[in-house]
Amino acid sequence: MNCLHREKGVMEKTTQAMTYGGAATSVLSGLSLNQWGVIVGMVVAVLGLLGNWAINIYFSHLDHKLKKTRLAAELAGAIKGDDDDDS
Incomplete structure (x- = not known):
């Protein structure tokens, strides 16, 4: 169970980084x-x-x-x- 808890934390950090990266990309590509x-x-x-x-x-x-x-x-x-x- 401890191993699953660690994987969940890593997955949350990864998805958070991907979300921020996607938001930054959409903002930067939307500028004229x-x-x-x-x-x-x-x-x-x-x-x-x-x-x-x-x-x-x-x-x-x-x-x-x-x-x-x-x-x-x-x-x-x-x-x-x-x-x-x-x-």
């Missing part, structure tokens, strides 16, 4: 070329925004790091700034 163009455009736009956001954060971090290093060097006297020349 214009609808696919809109979907692809939305995906590209979202990826572009996320990529731009990531690049902006990366370069802001580098800029902050550079400014911190320059300030530390100026405070240590290693770099003379243009503000010291009062001629």
